[in-house]
Amino acid sequence: MMRGKRMLWLLSPVILSFLLTIFTAVQSVAADVSEGSTGIAPIALSTLLVAEEAAGKKPEINSSTVKQDNKQGDLPATATSKKNTEELELEQDIMEKALESVNESQKSWVNGDIEEALGALDDAYAILLETDGDADIVRQKDDLRLLISKKILSIYTSRQTVTKGRRSEVPLVMNSEVEREIRSFQTVEREYFLNSYQRSAFFRPAVLAALKQAGLPEELSWLPLVESGFKVRALSSARALGMWQFIPSTGYKYGLSRDEWIDERMDVEKSTQAAIGYMKDLHDMFGDWLTVLAAYNCGEGRMMRVISGQHIEYLDRFWDLYKKLPKETARYVPRFLATLHIIKDPQKYGFNLEVPLESRPTYAYDTVKTTRTMNLCDIASSLGVSDEQLAILNAELRLNKTPDREYGLKLPTAFLDKFAQVKDEIPLAEKPRQSETKRLATIRYKVKRGETLSSIARRYGTTPNAIRKENRFLGKRNVKAGQRLVIVLRGAKLAKITEHSTEKSVAANSQFSYKVKKGDTLHSLAQRFDTSVAEIKKNNNIKGSLLRIGQTLKLDKKASAESASGKKA
Secondary structure (H helix, E strand, O other): OHHHHHHHHOOOHHHHHHHHHHHHHHHHHHHHHOOOOOOOOOOOHHHHHHHHHHOOOOOOOOHHHHHHHHHHHOOOHHHHHOOOHHHHHHHHHHHHHHHHHHHHHHHHHHOOOHHHHHHHHHHHHHHHOOOOOOOOOHHHHHHHHHHHHHHHHHHHHHHHOOOOOOOOOOOOOOOHHHHHHHHHHHOOOHHHHHHHHHHHHHHHHHHHHHHHHHOOOHHHHHHHHHHOOOOOOOEOOOOOEOOOOEOHHHHHHOOOOEOOOEEHHHOHHHHHHHHHHHHHHHHHHHOOHHHHHHHHHHOHHHHHHHHHOOOOOOOOOHHHHHHHOOHHHHHHHHHHHHHHHHHHOHHHHOOOOOOOOOOOOOOOEEEEEEOOOOEHHHHHHHHOOOHHHHHHHOOOEOOOEOOOOOEEEEEEOOOHHHHHHHHHHOOOOOOOOHHHHOOEEEEEEEOOOOOOHHHHHHHOOOOHHHHHHHOHHHOOOOOOOOOEEEEEEEHHHHHHHHHHOHHHHHHHHOEEEEEOOOOOOHHHHHHHOOOOHHHHHHHHOOOOOOOOOOOEEEEEHHHHHHHHHHHHO
């Protein structure tokens, strides 16, 4: 329960800093206007501690500090004399106990025992709640309350920013959820686990080396087994691609490029570095590796929304959030922990992982620059290596062809000289057809009453299955009036639409500016202009959900036109 109380002070570091600023300002104003003021504002305990820490000192707190701080704020003697002496002494004793707990927390923090330090602050806050707010000690109580919140914030900040050092930071939890995933690997997914483990022999050494260099837990080297089964070309229904399963937007954010020739999400080393960068950022946000893994799966935005919806008696650790997470994410972390348990003691769970791994060459290569467009299979044949080996080393090549520009081709070690001898004999490959790479466009279509998936497909020269592929929320269901679909146009149909609607397309694709007025919200604007909240946020780089009066937004003229026509109808 006390850990839940702690969350009152941890809901937002920004709020805590704001409260500290406001409290200091109020103290200053109160000192200036108080009767009999000497013109010197009283120095609060929290201010003294901040000054000492800024000077590089570890503050030592004792009751005399608080008492001395409170002398200038004592009530008149006439009021104090009316107080029950025993009651006052009891509350002073309570304050003494709270101070002792704060001191114990300080010592534990200095010794590196963070959990003990947080527990002592929990105790201090619990003791503080036992006082009834007597006027004689209200200043002490306020100082202690702010001090405790500041200490908690400092401890969590130091905890979240330390990602280097210890290697076993992922807690190896065992509970019913983890046991269920272990049973799944032992039975229905046994073949998947063994095949993934076999593939890990080729990739994991490179992943492990990168994690060690970055100072991240070595256990994370087994995460691709859960993510993709160590398959470099694994593609999910959400279009997450590669061994680390990056969606396009997150891939771009962490430096993974895509074009008609390459997709670096499939490159082992580049995607591993991107995953390391992403997990470091998530660790800075959440500080707890299991929560980091959950956020890696469902996205930091979703995780923050779940945390913000928590009641005050909950913490923001993974198992406190478990039941509120998406089903896939709720299974994701237990599956990873189940993997670690099996890897750590395979015989206990009925696995024999000590047998020789599948014979595969190690992930080692030499790089040669080339500007010729060649099929990887032709290169492999000329060198006398397997197509699969060369394809895995150059997994980022989307078409299994080297691009028509300078490219660093990866070759198995000791094959550089042979490639130099045969490269001119390797036949040139055909470049991708323009119709496949550039004659492509997408439109957003709002389903009208009476329309079916088949009728929409005929109208735009595509197929119902192609529309379903682009709009996976449909599943096997038919469309409903009002739904918005993404439709891909290709070839002749695209040319025909472009030719007959150039002017309309220009107007539709242009944007206009809208100044936010009082009462406007993202939801109301989305309804008014027949668009979506996500579209408005994307076009205007809005991260939260709040708008400012006078803020200028970019909106699609197409949406405005559709909205206007709808109103006329």
